[in-house]
Amino acid sequence: MSTSSTEKKTDRRRSSSHITRSQSYRADVEPLQEAINTPSPLGSLLDKHHSSNSNEDGSINSRHRLSPINIDNSVFGEGSIANSVVSTIIDGLHHSIAHWKVLLFGQLISFFIASTGAMSEELNSTCDLHIPLTQITLVGIVLMFLGAVNMRGWCSGCRNNRIKRKIDISEEEEQFDCSKHNQSNNDKDDLSISIKSNIVMDDGWNREKDNEKYDSTILKESRRRLSNQPRSFCFGLQTIHAPSWAYFLLALIAIEGRFFVISSFQYTTFTFINLVQALSIPSAMIFSKCY
Amino acid sequence: MLLRRKYLLTHVLGGIICIIGISFSTMSDIKDYDIEDMESTSDIDSVQHIKGDILAISGAILLGLDDVLSEELVKENGGVHELLFMKWWFGVGIAVTQLVIFERESFISLFNNQEGDTCSVSTQFVYLGLYVLFQVMDLASEVKFLSISEACLLNLSVLSSNLWASIFTAITDGILPAASYYVSLILIVSGIVIYEGGPSPIGHDKPTNIKIRKDNFDKTEHVANYLTSKVEEKDIELT
Numbered sequence: 351m352s353t354s355s356t357e358k359k360t361d362r363r364r365s366s367s368h369i370t371r372s373q374s375y376r377a378d379v380e381p382l383q384e385a386i387n388t389p390s391p392l393g394s395l396l397d398k399h400h401s402s403n404s405n406e407d408g409s410i411n412s413r414h415r416l417s418p419i420n421i422d423n424s425v426f427g428e429g430s431i432a433n434s435v436v437s438t439i440i441d442g443l444h445h446s447i448a449h450w451k452v453l454l455f456g457q458l459i460s461f462f463i464a465s466t467g468a469m470s471e472e473l474n475s476t477c478d479l480h481i482p483l484t485q486i487t488l489v490g491i492v493l494m495f496l497g498a499v500n501m502r503g504w505c506s507g508c509r510n511n512r513i514k515r516k517i518d519i520s521e522e523e524e525q526f527d528c529s530k531h532n533q534s535n536n537d538k539d540d541l542s543i544s545i546k547s548n549i550v551m552d553d554g555w556n557r558e559k560d561n562e563k564y565d566s567t568i569l570k571e572s573r574r575r576l577s578n579q580p581r582s583f584c585f586g587l588q589t590i591h592a593p594s595w596a597y598f599l600l601a602l603i604a605i606e607g608r609f610f611v612i613s614s615f616q617y618t619t620f621t622f623i624n625l626v627q628a629l630s631i632p633s634a635m636i637f638s639k640c641y
Numbered sequence: 642m643l644l645r646r647k648y649l650l651t652h653v654l655g656g657i658i659c660i661i662g663i664s665f666s667t668m669s670d671i672k673d674y675d676i677e678d679m680e681s682t683s684d685i686d687s688v689q690h691i692k693g694d695i696l697a698i699s700g701a702i703l704l705g706l707d708d709v710l711s712e713e714l715v716k717e718n719g720g721v722h723e724l725l726f727m728k729w730w731f732g733v734g735i736a737v738t739q740l741v742i743f744e745r746e747s748f749i750s751l752f753n754n755q756e757g758d759t760c761s762v763s764t765q766f767v768y769l770g771l772y773v774l775f776q777v778m779d780l781a782s783e784v785k786f787l788s789i790s791e792a793c794l795l796n797l798s799v800l801s802s803n804l805w806a807s808i809f810t811a812i813t814d815g816i817l818p819a820a821s822y823y824v825s826l827i828l829i830v831s832g833i834v835i836y837e838g839g840p841s842p843i844g845h846d847k848p849t850n851i852k853i854r855k856d857n858f859d860k861t862e863h864v865a866n867y868l869t870s871k872v873e874e875k876d877i878e879l880t
Contacts, residue, residue, distance in 0.1 A: 438651055442838030449837065452790050456798025459786060462779035464805035469772035477760035477768065481747045483740040485769070489776045490733040496781060497726030583727075590727060592718035600710045601731035607703030609739065610696045617693025624667045626697045628660045628800065633705025634792040635656060638646040638712075638842070 482612040486605060501588060646791070646842040655836025656797065662828030663800050666807075669821035708783075708792035715788045724784055791842055797833055804829070 446453060473479045580589045590597075614623055715724045740748060751769075754762045786795050804826055807818045 438835065438838040442651075442655075442834040442836070445837040445841075446834050452786075452794070453798065453833065455782070455786055456790075456795065457801060459779055459782045459795070460799055460802040461805050462775050462782060463799060463802035464809060465775040466772060466779055467802070467806060468809055469768055469775060472768045473765070473772065477765050478758070479747070479751065479760070479765060481744060481751060483736055483744045484748050484751065485772060485776070487733060487736040487740055488769070488773045489780065490729040490736055492773060492777045493725050493780055494729035494733055496777070497722045497724070497729065500722040501726055588726075590719055590723055592714055592723075592727075594727070596710075596714065596718075597724075597727035598731045600707065600714065601728050601735055603703050603710065604707045604728065605732050605735045605739070607700045607707055610700030610703065614693045614696035614700065617689045618697060622694060623697045624803070625664055626694075626701045627704075628663050629698060629701035630705035630708070631656045631660060631793060631796045631800075633702045634708050634796050635646075635648055635652070637706050637709040638792055639648060 483609070486608060646793075648793075648842055649839045651839030652793070652836050652842065655832045655834075655838070656793070657832075658835060659797050659800050659829050659832030662825045662832060663803065665821060665828060666803055666825035669819060669825075705792070705796065708787065708795055711784060712787040712792045715784055721784050721788050725781065793842070794833075794836070797829075797836060801826075801829055 470485070473481070473485075580591060581593065583590045583594060611623065611627070711724060711728070715721055718724075719727070751765060752762065760768075783795060786798075804822065807822050810816055811818055
């Protein structure tokens with residue numbers, strides 16, 4: 351009797367200790383989760399400003415959506431151009447303050463560019479040395495080594511990845527047989543699941559349009575992700591996530607772009623070149639827009 | 642391959658104001674030094690001049706495309722380090738090929754100090770080393786910038802490099818910037834503010850949730866997954 355009572359007590363203690371331990375773990379995790387979800391003081395202040403005019407239904411989307419800040423209509427008049435201009439400027443100021451780190455980072459890059467220009471100017475004018483391609487080559491070598499040092503999985507990459515992918519694919523196929531459509535991390539299987547899910551969901555409901563939309567989105571996403579498949583580079587020396595020709599094309603564009611600009615100094619004025627450099631903005635906008 | 646961004650009137654307006662700002666700064670510099678430059682290039686015939694213009698325009702367009710493609714590859718494919726390695730792996734190959742064809746003699750002169758040269762070999766190497774250091778920091782930072790933001794904002798931010806150059810001149814030569822410098826500065830800053838006034842082309846739904854990607858992984862997602870898995874593990878262990 352006494353032994354059974356002691357056992358019960360120990361069980362209770364164990365269970366209570368389990369509870370307290372699990373609670374303590376949860377207590378450890380909760381502050382972290384809160385910390386992740388909580389924006390910075392300035393950010394939360396801005397979010398409040400942005401959400402003040404949106405719906406107050408309490409949903410996350412409505413609270414976090416950016417909305418234009420209302421300007422006093424008695425001053426500018428409702429829907430006037432002045433109203434929209436001022437609200438755009440105020441929105442821009444708010445966004446600029448919220449993105450101050452990104453903008454400051456941009457200024458740091460500008461500082462590096464100006465320093466690079468100053469050193470190049472010293473080489474060209476003071477030392478009378480014109481070696482743009484040598485400069486690009488040296489910079490390229492350092493950047494290549496910088497990237498190589500920080501890349502992981504040298505020499506081991508491709509073989510291991512191939513084996514891992516085979517295992518992943520077989521596991522996913524097994525899961526599909528059991529009709530468990532868990533979201534897969536494997537890109538190929540995402541595609542197969544999305545195709546097969548169409549058959550499973552087609553159970554007489556009038557959902558064909560929804561299914562088509564759903565599947566087309568998933569197929570598009572899967573196709574996009576398929577291009578991220580690990581690829582062997584340089585006979586398995588490294589694993590890359592884009593075709594080699596894409597990187598070659600990028601390198602060609604980067605080198606030729608710089609070479610064209612440097613070469614143009616021989617034929618045209620510095621003013622024109624400096625002005626034309628601003629063309630990279632509309633160029634970036636147009637290329638970013640088209641798909 | 643390319644991105645599918647939505648630019649509104651505010652973005653275009655911001656870009657135009659920035660371009661006006663940099664044009665203002667450049668035009669105001671003509672008085673100081675560009676007349677000599679124009680005189681020196683006046684002996685170049687018009688065909689060569691057009692060739693130079695076409696080269697400059699093509700270069701600027703290609704550099705814009707370079708930023709967009711880099712953004713696509715860094716965000717959707719390999720990440721910062723893979724991009725740096727692969728881009729410059731091929732880049733070095735292309736540059737060395739061109740160096741051998743176009744710049745062999747200049748490259749050899751780098752190591753030979755002839756009479757009448759204003760710089761010694763060591764001075765040349767110091768300047769070259771500093772150039773490489775700043776350029777490496779610039780290009781590595783640009784890739785990092787593209788991984789957290791977008792190509793157009795990068796190009797807008799980079800416009801202010803001329804203004805930094807004016808500050809350098811003021812410090813080293815003691816020449817204070819002209820009034821046009823401040824007008825240009827105000828225009829560029831206004832352009833960036835107006836550009837920021839529109840919704841972000843990369844779809845930030847609030848100012849604080851800029852996702853920072855590291856090596857093709859979403860950090861926020863990664864932390865969230867880690868925490869979730871940790872909670873589940875503890876539950877399985879203890880209950």
